[in-house]
Amino acid sequence: MTHCHTTIQSLRRQGFRITPQREMIIETLTQSNAHLSAEEIHKRIKPRSKTINLATVYRTLDLLVEQGHATRLIGKEGKFLYATRQHSRHLHLVCRKCGRAYAASYDGLQPFLEQLKSTYGFQVEAEHVTLYGLCPHCIHPPNQ
């Protein structure tokens, strides 16, 4: 059972309809183990499906995020990017000054997430957390 099929079956079980467009979007996002923009996904599908519309891509990505099959983050250039949740687990450390992005282990985060769960009943999904701050290159005497 591929990750792609798992997603499709889960959506079907929730009562969503599986259209060729949705299949192609899920397939594209799953097969590329990277962060893709809606535009990029659209561009990759176009050769196979001439009429697929960018709005459909956005709407499907919204659905995937809402249903927990994908995560949305803000890329270096300010555009939204999407990734499946099978995308290997890590944190993104993004420098607010230079925009550099570092991948970091989230191992030490677990105790805190469990604390949030017991305190608020909120189940954080930590596969793809983005934290902002200053990278080693940009740390300098505080702005006072």
Next chain:
Amino acid sequence: MTHCHTTIQSLRRQGFRITPQREMIIETLTQSNAHLSAEEIHKRIKPRSKTINLATVYRTLDLLVEQGHATRLIGKEGKFLYATRQHSRHLHLVCRKCGRAYAASYDGLQPFLEQLKSTYGFQVEAEHVTLYGLCPHCIHPPNQ
């Protein structure tokens, strides 16, 4: 010394020019201890400065975030919101399903942030972290 003046002096020290537009934007954001959209800030300033342009508001907000005086987050309705960093410290727990947002203490997060600092040399600014997941209302047997 108000928070507003601290920001202005810090910017001046970094070599940025202090224009009336920038002063009004900083003042507006500081005095409202809330999350404001660029549009909302613009609307509030317009009566006092007829010609102020929305692009200037966006550019100033970018500057404030880059310089660490403000944080940017994605609001319930998908628009970007901004807040000063004097805005009381808390985490945002946002439900990916229903969009509900909870304010949470970030106290327990500190040890993990220190770990990130020593491992990666990255100084996370945790005043306004947004974590996504499922809220108590939306947690249900896994989609499986």
Next chain:
DNA sequence: TCTGTTACTGCAAGAAATCGCAATAAAATA
């Protein structure tokens, strides 16, 4: 205070993301 440099602004154009609506097609049912 006056002058020169150039960062900043307003404006208009452009790009990214969302939305309303009529036509279409997924899938449940007979």
Next chain:
DNA sequence: TATTTTATTGCGATTTCTTGCAGTAACAGA
């Protein structure tokens, strides 16, 4: 398989955010 229901699509319009550029004004230096 044919029928019915209604979620989903494509398309165009709209909204949100960004960018290029020429004119303006902040502020450093004389």
